[in-house]
Amino acid sequence: MQRHTGRDMWDVEECASPRMGSVILGVDGGASNTVCVCIPAAMPFNDPLPVLSRTIAGCSNQNSVGGNSIWTHFKDQNYFCTKDRARETLERVMSQALLKARRRRSNVCAVCLAVAGVNHPIDQQRILDWLREIFPSHVKLFVENDAVAALASGTMGKLHGCVLIAGTGTIAYGFTSDGREARAAGAGPVLGDWGSGYGISAQAMTAVVRAYDGRGPETVLTNNILDFLGLASPDELIGWTYEDQSWARIADLLPVVVESAESGDEVANKILHNSVGELASSVKAVVQRLELGGEDGKHSFPLVMVGKVLEANKRWDIGKEVIDCVTKNYPGAYPIHPKVEPAVGAALLAWNAIASELDGDIRNVQ
Amino acid sequence: MQRHTGRDMWDVEECASPRMGSVILGVDGGASNTVCVCIPAAMPFNDPLPVLSRTIAGCSNQNSVGGNSIWTHFKDQNYFCTKDRARETLERVMSQALLKARRRRSNVCAVCLAVAGVNHPIDQQRILDWLREIFPSHVKLFVENDAVAALASGTMGKLHGCVLIAGTGTIAYGFTSDGREARAAGAGPVLGDWGSGYGISAQAMTAVVRAYDGRGPETVLTNNILDFLGLASPDELIGWTYEDQSWARIADLLPVVVESAESGDEVANKILHNSVGELASSVKAVVQRLELGGEDGKHSFPLVMVGKVLEANKRWDIGKEVIDCVTKNYPGAYPIHPKVEPAVGAALLAWNAIASELDGDIRNVQ
Numbered sequence: 001m002q003r004h005t006g007r008d009m010w011d012v013e014e015c016a017s018p019r020m021g022s023v024i025l026g027v028d029g030g031a032s033n034t035v036c037v038c039i040p041a042a043m044p045f046n047d048p049l050p051v052l053s054r055t056i057a058g059c060s061n062q063n064s065v066g067g068n069s070i071w072t073h074f075k076d077q078n079y080f081c082t083k084d085r086a087r088e089t090l091e092r093v094m095s096q097a098l099l100k101a102r103r104r105r106s107n108v109c110a111v112c113l114a115v116a117g118v119n120h121p122i123d124q125q126r127i128l129d130w131l132r133e134i135f136p137s138h139v140k141l142f143v144e145n146d147a148v149a150a151l152a153s154g155t156m157g158k159l160h161g162c163v164l165i166a167g168t169g170t171i172a173y174g175f176t177s178d179g180r181e182a183r184a185a186g187a188g189p190v191l192g193d194w195g196s197g198y199g200i201s202a203q204a205m206t207a208v209v210r211a212y213d214g215r216g217p218e219t220v221l222t223n224n225i226l227d228f229l230g231l232a233s234p235d236e237l238i239g240w241t242y243e244d245q246s247w248a249r250i251a252d253l254l255p256v257v258v259e260s261a262e263s264g265d266e267v268a269n270k271i272l273h274n275s276v277g278e279l280a281s282s283v284k285a286v287v288q289r290l291e292l293g294g295e296d297g298k299h300s301f302p303l304v305m306v307g308k309v310l311e312a313n314k315r316w317d318i319g320k321e322v323i324d325c326v327t328k329n330y331p332g333a334y335p336i337h338p339k340v341e342p343a344v345g346a347a348l349l350a351w352n353a354i355a356s357e358l359d360g361d362i363r364n365v366q
Numbered sequence: 367m368q369r370h371t372g373r374d375m376w377d378v379e380e381c382a383s384p385r386m387g388s389v390i391l392g393v394d395g396g397a398s399n400t401v402c403v404c405i406p407a408a409m410p411f412n413d414p415l416p417v418l419s420r421t422i423a424g425c426s427n428q429n430s431v432g433g434n435s436i437w438t439h440f441k442d443q444n445y446f447c448t449k450d451r452a453r454e455t456l457e458r459v460m461s462q463a464l465l466k467a468r469r470r471r472s473n474v475c476a477v478c479l480a481v482a483g484v485n486h487p488i489d490q491q492r493i494l495d496w497l498r499e500i501f502p503s504h505v506k507l508f509v510e511n512d513a514v515a516a517l518a519s520g521t522m523g524k525l526h527g528c529v530l531i532a533g534t535g536t537i538a539y540g541f542t543s544d545g546r547e548a549r550a551a552g553a554g555p556v557l558g559d560w561g562s563g564y565g566i567s568a569q570a571m572t573a574v575v576r577a578y579d580g581r582g583p584e585t586v587l588t589n590n591i592l593d594f595l596g597l598a599s600p601d602e603l604i605g606w607t608y609e610d611q612s613w614a615r616i617a618d619l620l621p622v623v624v625e626s627a628e629s630g631d632e633v634a635n636k637i638l639h640n641s642v643g644e645l646a647s648s649v650k651a652v653v654q655r656l657e658l659g660g661e662d663g664k665h666s667f668p669l670v671m672v673g674k675v676l677e678a679n680k681r682w683d684i685g686k687e688v689i690d691c692v693t694k695n696y697p698g699a700y701p702i703h704p705k706v707e708p709a710v711g712a713a714l715l716a717w718n719a720i721a722s723e724l725d726g727d728i729r730n731v732q
Binding site for chain 1: 486549550551553554555556557558568569571572575576579580581601603604607608616647648651654655
């Protein structure tokens with residue numbers, strides 16, 4: 001087989017058997033790590049999905065959340081990383097997934113790479129060009145925003161409906177059956193993603209500072225956040241905040257805010273209600289632009305809910321409140337909490353695109 | 367004269383005459399540059415103040431705004447700087463000011479160093495220790511938060527009243543005649559300084575993204591901000607924002623927001639009215655805690671207004687609106703727009719402290 005890159009990591013494929021079946025690789029290049037899954041290209045699928053292998057590597061170093069692609073900046077809040085480093089991470093995670101599944105590159109019929117912040121055709125093309133250096137021309141290649149893979153993880157690869165992601169950051173992304181798409185939010189912490197884990201936590205910390213200054217009401221958030229962080233006073237909270245401005249580190253305060261709200265704290269409750277409004281407004285903006293609810297707003301469409309802010313493991317259930325808020329306007333929205341991870345969503349997306357190739361309904365194929 | 371540090375920069379003082387009078391050095395270690403002034407210790411002062419010399423150096427590298435001191439972190443959003451580098455900058459600016467004023471270190475009777483973010487006694491002591499290595503024991507040394515020097519710049523060195531600073535960041539700081547002090551805001555962009563230049567600009571950019579998403583009303587801010595930055599679409603605004611997260615760079619959009627409000631844009635007007643409320647609430651929190659308005663709230667006290675957000679050079683006069691808002695509750699507040707810069711305020715603060723030494727009313731003297 002022709003070696004498309006000179007990298008040693010592909011040497012591993014020499015051990016694999018060439019006689020086994022075709023596979024699809026799905027990659028989720030997230031903010032804190034990079035996951036690759038290998039699934040069979042044969043269909044139909046059983047439940048649970050037959051994931052042949054799963055590998056994980058470190059961060060592929062995009063800007064933490066909702067920001068720009070690794071392909072344009074490679075800059076994290078805390079450190080810099082070269083484009084080569086990110087590429088090497090992604091390449092390693094794919095070669096190891098093939099090794100674990102006992103497949104070679106010649107078994108791969110499609111690859112879908114879902115990367116945070118890939119919004120621009122230039123970003124997509126750059127990654128497609130690079131993937132083409134690794135995989136021969138008959139392999140179908142797809143490069144998508146990570147939100148698209150998250151949608152696919154809830155719809156078994158079909159690009160129709162709306163996904164709401166709310167983890168460290170937040171974004172709403174939607175597709176119509178005829179391929180139109182729209183997004184809302186996802187512009188990061190500086191540009192008002194207040195419904196995100198970061199946004200909720202930053203509002204809670206702000207409430208602590210305001211109460212301390214005498215500009216805002218007293219709140220149990222003060223004791224709860226200081227205890228959680230092991231700090232003695234709100235003055236120290238300022239130091240803690242700017243010591244290391246990783247957005248994920250701030251978003252980790254989310255459970256403290258939820259617990260404070262559950263204990264009846266008015267300030268914490270107001271912050272969570274506000275975040276529900278923000279998240280629902282992102283979904284509604286996408287649904288309205290794409291007319292996912294049809295002319296009367298009552299048509300049925302999937303609403304895929306992803307991320308720790310939306311996980312229904314608390315009495316104060318942010319995800320449920322968002323759904324209630326959306327279905328008031330769009331009663332046909334049916335919520336889906338995906339059973340599979342975004343990397344599987346990416347693989348399913350490639351699988352679905354191949355399946356519908358005969359209809360000419362293919363997105364971003366090189 | 368004993369050389370207290372081995373640094374060559376103090377060699378310059380050999381050229382100065384030892385026979386000239388005593389002087390005071392005032393240093394303002396701001397976010398973008400470091401200014402030192404040299405004033406005579408003799409009193410009373412004339413108007414205008416007899417500033418003997420003024421020197422300026424680069425940023426002494428504290429975190430951009432309201433964050434932590436150079437003495438604890440030395441970390442900027444965009445680059446790192448060693449403690450030695452910051453110290454060298456401050457030392458150079460002082461030695462050059464003495465050279466320009468034709469004075470030696472032996473002429474110095476007091477030094478006041480005002481540095482952004484010095485809030486903690488540990489920060490103060492560390493800088494005092496370092497200054498003591500440079501200046502002999504009879505020299506009075508003062509280390510203050512930059513807000514204190516800003517107050518002094520409006521009150522001719524007297525620490526009484528409230529100062530509101532609103533530039534890239536914002537803070538309100540107040541003192542009573544008997545030495546009690548209080549502050550509000552100044553916690554930086556992550557912790558809700560929404561009345562600052564950064565806060566106003568970030569809200570304006572957020573409004574652009576919301577209008578584009580369909581989550582908020584249309585606004586002329588979209589065209590005005592994109593034109594100002596030379597960008598083609600709000601998508602590019604996201605890229606611009608995270609390309610370089612200097613807070614000052616974002617705060618530079620302030621004039622665009624003010625112009626948009628002056629043209630009648632409702633969204634821009636709402637942002638500015640909100641910032642007025644935020645800034646006034648910081649002042650009122652300080653005034654209330656210190657009872658600067660006395661028991662009936664009607665006593666007279668100075669309200670020193672500093673920073674580009676509060677400059678009265680526009681039809682939409684944020685500073686005037688803040689004053690109107692404060693005087694509704696505290697009619698005795700009399701606004702002062704300082705005629706001298708914060709470095710002179712620092713020098714006046716040292717001068718005033720020496721003058722009141724006999725009363726035992728001295729702050730932070732080593």
